[in-house]
Amino acid sequence: MxxxxxxxxxxxxxxxxxASLFGCGGKEAGTQSAEGKYGEPIKxxxxxxxxxxxxxxxxxxxxxxxxxxxxxxxxxxxxxxxxxxxxxxxxxxxxxxxxxxxxxxxxxxxxxxxxxxxxxxxxxxxxxxxxxxxxxxxxxxxxxxxxxxxxxxxxxxxxxxxxxxxxxxxxxxxxxxxxxxxxxxEGTYNGLAYRQDLLEKLGMDVPTTIDGWHDVLVAAKKAGIKNPFVLDQNGGSSIALSWGVGTESQNYMQLDGDKVVLSQSLDGYEGYLKTMRQWYSEGLINPNFTTFHFYLDTPASVNNNEGMLYSMVLSGLSGNNYARFHMIENQDAFLQPIVAPALKEGDEPIQAFARQIAxxxxxxxxxxxxxxxxxxxxxxxxxxxxxxxxxxxxxxxxxxxxxxxxxxxxxxxxxxxxxxxxxxxxxxxxxxxxxGKHDISANWQMTAAQAGGENQELAAVEIWSAPKTNVFLPMQITLTDDESSAVTNTLTALKTMIDEYTIGYITGQTDKDFETFRQELEDAGMQEVVDTYQAAYDRFLER
Known part of the structure; x- marks a missing residue:
């Protein structure tokens, strides 16, 4: 013992x-000997x-x-x-x-x-x-x-x-x-949101495309909004979904149909990086995004009218909930959730979020x-x-x-x-x-009652959950012990390479072209990691 x-x-x-990198499950539980041990299932x-x-x-x-x-x-x-x-x-x-x-x-x-x-x-x-x-x-x-x-x-x-x-x-x-x-x-409970009150003051319609949002951010900057857009700390953002890339996906892996791919190796990631680099050079992106914490720093940014578009907002803090929960004094602030805008008119939006039931x-x-x-x-x-x-x-x-x-x-x-x-x-x-069972309707009911009948949290979830395609790799896939041992160090190295290149390229600290970067990922063992996750995903589908 x-x-x-x-x-x-x-x-x-x-x-x-x-633990945050892998869900491991290399051995089959020894329950075979229990078959018949307890009799017929009770009804x-x-x-x-x-x-x-x-x-x-x-x-x-x-x-x-x-x-x-x-x-x-x-x-x-x-x-x-x-x-x-x-x-x-x-x-x-x-x-x-x-x-x-x-x-x-x-x-x-x-x-x-x-x-x-x-x-x-x-x-x-x-x-x-x-x-x-x-x-x-x-x-x-x-x-x-x-x-x-x-x-x-x-x-x-x-x-x-x-x-x-x-x-x-x-x-x-x-x-x-x-x-x-x-x-x-529970649906998708965080995502992209913009300051509806500030957009109304600009007298502009809600954009539906990336180009349209660029125009809004430029107008916001001219109007004195200090940092119109805030990226995630690693340079990713929910807006990357416009290019088909889920930068917040599990271990940077996502689905393309039933195929597992490394998100940052996709062709769309090059377009995302080039656009964010342009926006950064125009002063449209918070220069301190690498240290900006979406939960800790967003309240002050919203209270001081420093941002127009936020990459990561929780459903429970959407709408005017920051003010309603007495987290800020700005009573006009209203964060309106949106799906990622289209790269071009007519594109279908996608989402990348862990949707678990069990x-x-x-x-x-x-x-x-x-x-x-x-x-x-x-x-x-x-x-x-x-x-x-x-x-x-x-x-x-x-x-x-x-x-x-x-x-x-x-x-x-x-x-x-x-x-x-x-x-x-x-x-x-x-x-x-x-x-036991997690009854999400109990919270919905309570939230609506305390907000005078309006459930802004549920409304946000419904908006972010609307896209039919979810490219997030299921959280419940498991790697065997051998698989985990084989790819842990490689994946850690890949994530470091991706973060360094993403931040460096967006901020103009490196001019390395995307094809060179992608080849470096290949040379560092990307395909072995992708194949390992593909095998785990295939086993998940066969359960």
């Missing part, structure tokens, strides 16, 4: 540095889940600060009453998750269930099975004791594919995104003494009762059912605090836990 846990600690330390949960009072220990992401003991949350009390299972909660704030997760796994002293938010197991979840952390029978436990979870997956081919490993098995369960009664992704992992550990009960308790979180308790609280107190759907009561908005803070005492997931 000591030798195994020493190995786990070493893996956690060594892989943490490259529905029977409450209570156990004849005698039972307990489980659950290590869970929880960002709320108003509740100190999760067993005091009203929905948790009701859940215990319904299921007959008392939970010994170990809540962990998202900011501390990475460090505490590593310590937990390395210790060998494991709870029954772990929900670590978006944190992946180093080396892939199959490695977690081999290390004795994740229960080896997760596939059989899910298929046998989690009918609500399986029903959600079976309603969406995309969700089913995302929830499985390349072996075709369920190594962990996943947080499933959707509305109260659907399974669907997201954060949750699993029963190998230390769990009653994995059947743990699986049933997890499945309750995906049931209608579980969704209502976790997201809406207590019927009649915090919500009512209207035409078959939950509607928050007006009282939750008049408690001298934010509705989310008030609900944290009644609904587990309003403390930002997100266990």
């Amino acid at each position: 000591k030798r195994r846990m020493t190995r786990v600690a070493a893996v956690l330390m060594s892989v943490a540095m490259t 529905e949960l029977t409450l209570p889940l156990t004849d005698e009072k039972a307990e489980l220990t659950v290590w869970v992401q929880y960002n709320g600060t108003n509740v100190k003991d999760l067993n005091e949350v009203e929905s948790v009390k009701k859940m215990e009453e319904l299921t007959g299972v008392h939970i010994n909660w170990i809540p962990v704030n998202q900011d501390d998750m990475q460090q505490k997760y590593g310590t937990l796994v390395a210790s060998g002293d494991l709870p029954d269930i772990i929900y670590a938010g978006s944190i992946e197991y180093p080396g892939g979840f199959e490695t977690g099975v081999e290390d004795g952390v994740i229960h080896p029978d997760m596939d059989a436990l899910i298929r046998t004791y989690m009918p609500n979870y399986m029903a959600l997956l079976e309603s969406s081919d995309e969700a089913m594919r995302e929830a499985k490993s390349d072996s075709g098995k369920f190594v962990v369960a996943k947080n499933i995104v959707g509305t109260f009664d659907t399974v669907q992704s 997201k954060d992992p949750v699993y029963i550990t190998a230390s769990c003494k009653n994995p059947e009960l743990a699986a049933k308790w997890l499945d309750f979180q995906y049931s209608e009762q579980g969704i209502l308790l976790n997201w809406y609280g207590i019927e009649g107190k915090t919500y009512d059912m209207v035409d078959g759907k939950p509607v928050f009561k007006e009282e939750i908005y008049n408690q001298g605090m934010s509705a989310a803070d008030y609900l944290a005492s009644y609904a587990l997931n309003e403390g930002q836990c997100w266990l």
Whole structure:
């Protein structure tokens, strides 16, 4: 045991540095021996889940600060009453998750269930099975004791594919995104946005092409707007989509149909670079874009009317939300989301954004003494009762059912605090836990109510999600251990080369032509990396 846990600690330390580059999954989970072990799959949960009072220990992401003991949350009390299972909660704030997760796994002293938010197991979840952390029978436990979870997956081919490993098995369960009664992704929730109020003052129409936006930026500069356009720190931007290039795609890879390509090797990238170089030379681009942080620095820029077009705006901060949330004093500022403009009239817009349905992992550990009960308790979180308790609280107190759907009561908005803070005492997931199904319609409903009926966040998502073609390479693809080892260093070197050339070319520090740059990418091993990701993507499609 000591030798195994020493190995786990070493893996956690060594892989943490490259976790953002790869999702790894080189080994097939050892669940074959579990086939038939648990009998026929149950068709529905029977409450209570156990004849005698039972307990489980659950290590869970929880960002709320108003509740100190999760067993005091009203929905948790009701859940215990319904299921007959008392939970010994170990809540962990998202900011501390990475460090505490590593310590937990390395210790060998494991709870029954772990929900670590978006944190992946180093080396892939199959490695977690081999290390004795994740229960080896997760596939059989899910298929046998989690009918609500399986029903959600079976309603969406995309969700089913995302929830499985390349072996075709369920190594962990996943947080499933959707509305109260659907399974669907959250959509594209960041993108390009312009200052609608400033454009109106210029007396100009909203441009639909790159040339049209150039004219607007020139006019904005002449009108005293200091830095009309702000690029991403690496020189990329959402506007690169106008040339068919997704500069924010996973590891700089994107799709061309079913073909994986390196985004910055595409012919369109040359056109993007030349245009940004021209705009930069005309003073239309913030000269400090390499240090401009889209979240930290945008508020001041908007408040001081320093920009016209922003490459990266979050849906929740679109419209007049900066002012409404008291982040700025400029009450006139309005950030209007748009899709990337056409290179020429008639071009169809595209998007490049991670659209996930089966997201954060949750699993029963190998230390769990009653994995059947743990699986049933997890499945309750995906049931209608579980969704209502976790997201809406207590019927009649915090919500009512209207035409078959939950509607928050007006009282939750008049408690001298934010509705989310008030609900944290009644609904587990309003403390930002997100266990079970992630009901995005709960947030939509609350946001609209607090904005007087207008949901600017949802409106932004709908605009950015509108393009039919999404070139983003799925986040759920996994590289084998051998593949990861073979291309990690090469990909790191390629990304460095791309960033240095992009910034240097746009700012005029290098005149190296694009063909020379592309040949250097080839010489540095680009094709091997592309082929590796192509193989991983092909396996993903075959799940």
